[in-house]
Amino acid sequence: MEFSSSTILSFLALLFLSIPFSASNPTQDSFYQCLATNSNLSVPLYPAFYTPNISSFTSLLQSTAQNLRYLLPSVPKPELIFTPLLESHVQSAVICSKQLNIHLRVRSGGHDYEGLSYVSQIESPFIIVDLSKLRSISVDIADNSAWASAGATIGELYYRIAEKSKIHGFPAGLCTSLGIGGHITGGAYGSMMRKYGLGADNVLDARIVDANGNILDRQSMGEDLFWAIRGGGGASFGIILSWKVRLVPVPETVTVFTVPKTLEQGGTKILYRWQQVADKLDENLFIRVVISVADGSTKGQKTISTAYNALFLGGVDRLLQVMNQSFPELGLQSKDCVELSWLKSVLYIAGYPSSVPPEALLQGKSSFKNYFKAKSDFVREPIPETGLEGIWKRLLEEDSPLMVWNPYGGMMSKISES
Ligand SMILES: Cc1cc2nc3c(=O)[nH]c(=O)nc-3n(C[C@H](O)[C@H](O)[C@H](O)COP(=O)(O)OP(=O)(O)OC[C@H]3O[C@@H](n4cnc5c(N)ncnc54)[C@H](O)[C@@H]3O)c2cc1C
Known part of the structure; x- marks a missing residue:
């Protein structure tokens, strides 16, 4: 037939x-x-x-x-x-x-x-x-760049870069299930921003669909629109199809640590000190503080935990020198530190257990899903100890509050706000 x-x-x-x-x-x-x-x-x-x-x-x-x-x-x-x-x-x-x-x-x-x-x-x-x-990623080490489609996660991009080179990376978010499409439109801060700026500072080109259904690249959209899509927020200036990003150098070995301090361990004073030094440290060092409510030393008692969670773009010996010089109050010791590849540091900072292989990043799964209300804000002057004590009081009234304090400084102070 x-x-x-x-x-x-x-x-x-x-x-x-x-x-x-x-x-x-x-x-x-x-x-x-x-x-x-x-x-x-x-x-x-x-x-x-x-x-x-x-x-x-x-x-x-x-x-x-x-x-x-x-x-x-x-x-x-x-x-x-x-x-x-x-x-x-x-x-x-x-x-x-x-x-x-x-x-x-x-x-x-x-x-x-x-x-x-x-x-x-x-x-x-x-x-x-x-x-x-739409989640294809193509990494070009010779050109020091990668094209990543909007539907891929930032973790997939990190994985694909590391698959091709152990000494290249990309400075963007700490949570690996963030979508590249929305994430970079809002800036994309992360653990390498003090060295290299935001993800948006490292965008070379983009392909977008405008409100008339046309596909534009950097040249055809012009520099004004190209400026706006890198930080102007998602869903504002068209649909991002893909970003071309600049890769940045990372050492083959980096160091991570997490040091928790409760109020009983002098947490308030150390956090006050952190506020004075965190944005002035060596640019290779990023120390964020994850603040939550934890069980206290006596049964039924609650306390505040301030966990210092860090990435250092270098080895442990140099890190200890930097810490002894700039932030000895934390009391960092070599036993607190782990040397690993940059890709493994991405998993560590994202909170994966060390047994999880990097291939987990390819699943694009989030470990965070929750019922939450979140808000981001900026603090320009250190909050005094009495202010911190007021925050602790408020946090202890909540069910499961979480605050994450990220330091700027370094490259972030060198890039103009506009
Ligand atoms: C658990 C968690 C961790 C986070 N960690 C970080 C972090 O480490 N660093 C950081 O900078 N931010 C962080 N954020 C904030 C995050 O970067 C922003 O919420 C970002 O917009 C998420 O992008 P998405 O594609 O995953 O989200 P979506 O919810 O898909 O999109 C967010 C917004 O962008 C729009 N949008 C999505 N895709 C496109 C596209 N292709 N073109 C145009 N507009 C689009 C959406 O309509 C929506 O308005 C975090 C958020 C959460 C919930």
Whole structure:
């Protein structure tokens, strides 16, 4: 039996259109049809289309959503989730959402504090364009650069760089499941920022889809827009398809440590001192403080734990010299320190147990998912000890509070704010 090519094409189109719509609604229907009209159908659309009547819809919605508060039943849900398989699908999604007046939310790694990439509380109906299937990374050591697609995690980028070179890295977030797409749009601070600045300071080029569905690179978008997308916040200036980033040198061996101090161990005084020195230390040293409530020494008593969690771009001997000179109050000893590769330091700082292999970074999984309210802020003057004591009082009233204090200084003081 022979078919003409036009018969085969119309049969395929019918098949694609019929699969997702066993219980469709008008928004899903019109969006799908618009996408089909505006897309290259050599790659079928239906595997990219998730409606609430499909069993995998909920697991996809939940997959990278970090803040479980925004998955509660009372929170509005999208009409559908579209997971582009090609860059041109992202273009079609922009064109169609505009044409049909459907609000669009873009998700890369799902770490937005307020769930903005997967929830729209006001605009309705809304759909999610989830970029998790656009996650290719290509590292070019000779060019000292890498192109990373928006749906990849920052941990995948770190892994792919280290796979090619033990002496290259990238200065961005400490949490390895952050999506490259959203993360760099907000700056991307991390444990190498005192040496190399933010992730956004190390972006060389970008590919974005603008509000008209055009793909632009650095040259075609112009320097104003290129400036705005590197720090202007997610979902503000188009959809990032990929970033070209500059790699930075890292030593083959770096050193990490975590030294906890409770209030009973003089935690308040040490933290006051840390505030005076942390931004002035050797640029190779980044010491953040993770502050939480912990069990005290007597049963039922609570205390504050201040854990000094650090990366030093060098070996332990040099680190001890730097610490003895600049921050002896912490009492760091060589037994507190671990020498390892830069990639393993990434896992350490992200909180993985030492038994977890670097390949875990390729799974893009988050270990943090929780019901939380988070806020970031800047402190320019050291908080006096009485102020710290006030903070401890407030923290001890909460169920499971967490504060993470990250020092700037070094390269961060050399880069102009604008
Ligand atoms: C547990 C945790 C740890 C964190 N650690 C760090 C850290 O170490 N350093 C740091 O700098 N920040 C950190 N952050 C903040 C984080 O960088 C930002 O929330 C960032 O926006 C997350 O990007 P994402 O792609 O994972 O999130 P998403 O929720 O997917 O996106 C965040 C925002 O960007 C938009 N967006 C997503 N993808 C794109 C795209 N491709 N183009 C345009 N807009 C897009 C979304 O619509 C949303 O508004 C952390 C957040 C959490 C929850």
